[in-house]
Amino acid sequence: MKLAPLLSITALAAVSLLGCSNQSDSSSDAASSQETTILRFSHFYPSTSDINEQIFEPWAKKIEADSNGRLKVEVYPSATISKVDTAYESAVKGTIDIGSQVQGYTSGRFPLSQIAELPGLSNSSTQTGCMLQTLYDNGTIASEYEDSHLLFMFATGPGTLHSTNKLIKTPEDMRGMRIRRPSAVAGDIIESMGASPVGLPANDIYTSLQRGVVDGLSFPWEAMATFKLDELTKYHTNMPFYSSALMVTMNKDKYEGLPEDLKQVIDDNSGMTLSKKVGAMWDKTYSVQLQAARDKGDEVIDILDPLNDPDWKGPLEKGTQKYLDDVNALGLDADGVYEKAKAASIACKV
Structure with missing residues (x-):
């Protein structure tokens, strides 16, 4: 006669524990979605250079703001965590997450991209950067960057x-x-x-x-x-x-591993807009x-x-x-x- 009430109490306890477990899992998922992903960005320009102070640092802060703190870009100038001529390969291999490099520093690696460097094609940083980004966007030179996730192209002035x-x-x-x-x-x-x-x-x-x-x-x-x-x-x-010609590129696996909304943050801060922003600064x-x-x-x-x-x-x-x-x-x-x-x-x- 006392067995039924005992079973009821046991069942209620199990349901209660299950409910706590589900709440715990939900809390864990919510906390996980708010975790910060660190992206290490290496470039060779000095910390006091215009491009670091006016482009790279503000870009990093915008990525963090747009992602509500879920992405944080740590900027390392002066080639402190990757060599001047290996930033692209370092990003490909995942030694760094994001790298900026002159294409010409690795001879023969980007032969089609460097056609945009030839004399007579451009008389400004904005024009050359736009040319490079256009040739990438329309697929003309995209095959040279298939082992990374390219963020944006830019270029020096003449x-x-x-x-x-x-x-x-x-x-x-x-x-x-x-x-x-x-x-x-x-x-x-x-x-x-x-x-x-x-x-x-x-x-x-x-x-x-x-x-x-x-x-x-x-x-x-x-x-x-x-x-x-x-x-x-x-x-x-x-x-x-x-x-x-120069580029900023990201490790492909790092990009692909991000949730879709964080990929969108990266995408919204890539491409022609950034290319032209660098050009305007350097032309001045x-x-x-x-x-x-x-x-x-x-x-x-x-x-x-x-x-x-x-x-x-x-x-x-x-x-x-x-x-x-x-x-x-x-x-x-x-x-x-x-x-x-x-x-x-x-x-x-x-």
Whole structure:
């Protein structure tokens, strides 16, 4: 007779325990959904550079704000957690979560992307960055980034020529000089003019100029003050010699492992908007640094349309064709990409 009440009490206890268990699981799921995912972002620019202070740091804060604190981007400048020329591969392997790198720092890794660097295609950071992002978005160069999740493309302003001991007025003046090259594209052009191209990461240029390892460099105006190279160079050939392509990319598994709403946060802070934001910043800095060189008494010569200049046209076209021929020889459609780059150049003209 006493067995039924006992069974009822046991059943009620079980139901109560089950209810507590379900509440505990729900609380655990809720807590889990609010956990913060840390994303380590490595780039090679100094912490005090414009791009770090005006682009990368604000971008990291916006990611955190838009995700309500569920994503936190830790920014590591000056190549402190990945080497200057391995940030892309480090992001691919997951050594870092996000990396920014110049494509030209890994020779032969992004041959189609670097077609956008060729002379005559662009005269601003905004235009080159827009070209690169367009060529990625329409699939022309996307295959070169399939092992990562690309966030956005951007580019320097036109790379010009700077030297320590003489003004370069014609290609003949470069003969015998040792000129720092940022990429294979610029290297081919420098070599076509009789100079010796020397490959150096941006962080190593200052000491190389100091020690006479190089006589000059090909570098955009906005980066001259960033790396303090304006302290050592006195002669400048203000000419759109080349452009440098750059990217910010993310580890693919890290991105794919995020919940859909956090992927959306990343997506909403990627692409053309970021590319143009960098371009606007650097195009403004370009003018400031050029004027600063004039104001301190440096010698500056302007060659603003070198492909129509009788001295520069031939060597620049020769260097361009050599690069296209080399890429075609890899079995890639360099000529086709070049035509698409020219179309993007027109569409992106500022």
